[in-house]
Amino acid sequence: MNVGKTLIRTLMIPDPSTLNPNDPLAEAIRKVNEFGVGRVIVGKEKVVGLVTTRDLLELIVQECPEGCPENIMKDVLYAPVKNHMVCSPSVAYENDLALDIINVMVSHDYGSMPVVDKAYAPKGIVTEREFLLLYQDLPKTHKVKSFATSRVATIDSGIRLEEAVSLMIRRGFRRLPVVDSEGKVIGIITATDAIKAFAKFIEKKNPSFFFGKKVSEVMKYPVLSISPETYVNDAAKELLDKKKGSFMILDENGKVSGIITERDLLIALHHMLHMQAMKTGE
CATH class of the missing domain: 3.10.580.10 (CBS-domain)
Structure with a gap:
């Protein structure tokens, strides 16, 4: 069995959590925390961005290095997601092969990729974790x-x-x-x-x-x-x-x-x- 030819649609997390570009960052924090995937897709009908745990934490320590006064915190929490998202992220298509997407993720140091259909609508998300399932069909050769x-x-x-x-x-x-x-x-x-x-x-x-x-x-x-x-x-x-x-x-x-x-x-x-x-x- 050639494990690298596994289709992404069989590995992805379906029905991913999504945000609108004008949603507040507070909603992104809530969704990242609630769904536990570490990233949220921006764009409900077409993927336009991605917000990750790292993006959110980087903003927090940048704006509030020694604590956060209420006025600054409101500015952070209610700023639109589009101001802080990764714009036009690399995506995978449902029928892409696992090895092709792993190549992209390893070479570009991505921890995840949105999965889209031909219209660029979000259908799922695939993270490093989902690919670990492929090990079950590989021989034990490396420690x-x-x-x-x-x-x-x-x-x-x-x-x-x-x-x-x-x-x-x-x-x-x-x-x-x-x-x-x-x-x-x-x-x-x-x-x-x-x-x-x-x-x-x-x-x-x-x-x-x-x-x-x-x-x-x-x-x-x-x-x-x-x-x-x-x-x-x-x-x-x-x-x-x-x-x-x-x-x-x-x-x-x-x-x-x-x-x-x-x-x-x-x-x-x-x-x-x-x-x-x-x-x-x-």
């Missing part, structure tokens, strides 16, 4: 250690949430391991956790749900870890089963020695599918 990131940035549990978000934005990370004074991993903070906290701030109209909150109050624990000797196929299955975006690789002292993420597994899949195509001559 986590070949694709894991070994240089991992960490943060102290006492750091404020907005500082952690700023670091994620600057370094292009979606998650950061949280360590204690001895450098042992005690939790993980993700962009999703941050947007949930900000959505709570909006709902309750209480800045303390985001600004000034310590990472230790928001982080998830215990941290899920994996052996570097695990096959990437099994790692992908575990991420899907546990509905997580990464696994830590820990040494014997509980310190982080690596991380394997959905992104890393997409890159591994990209490599394996190209190897398969070369062997079959397709």
Whole structure:
């Protein structure tokens, strides 16, 4: 079976969450938080843009680096989505092949792509996570250690949430391991956790749900870890089963020695599918 020829329509999340270009950013934050996909398509009849968790968090820390006065917060929350969306995003069509779209996502560092019909109407969205399903039809040939990131940035549990978000934005990370004074991993903070906290701030109209909150109050624990000797196929299955975006690789002292993420597994899949195509001559 040539897994790379799987049609996108069989992998995509159908009936995606959408916004109108003039909808307020507050609605984008609500939808990103509620639907848990990390991005929202702009354009109900024709795709014109995309708003991601990263876009929203980048705006928040840019406009409110040390807290957010009410007047500035209103300007941020009620600004139209069209002012901050990624315009004319790359899209996939329902009958595109999986390998073709993986090529695009890996080469351009995309975490997702809207899926459209011939009229450019939104029909679905495909993220890194959906492609991990393809591993079930591939032989076990590569291990986590070949694709894991070994240089991992960490943060102290006492750091404020907005500082952690700023670091994620600057370094292009979606998650950061949280360590204690001895450098042992005690939790993980993700962009999703941050947007949930900000959505709570909006709902309750209480800045303390985001600004000034310590990472230790928001982080998830215990941290899920994996052996570097695990096959990437099994790692992908575990991420899907546990509905997580990464696994830590820990040494014997509980310190982080690596991380394997959905992104890393997409890159591994990209490599394996190209190897398969070369062997079959397709």
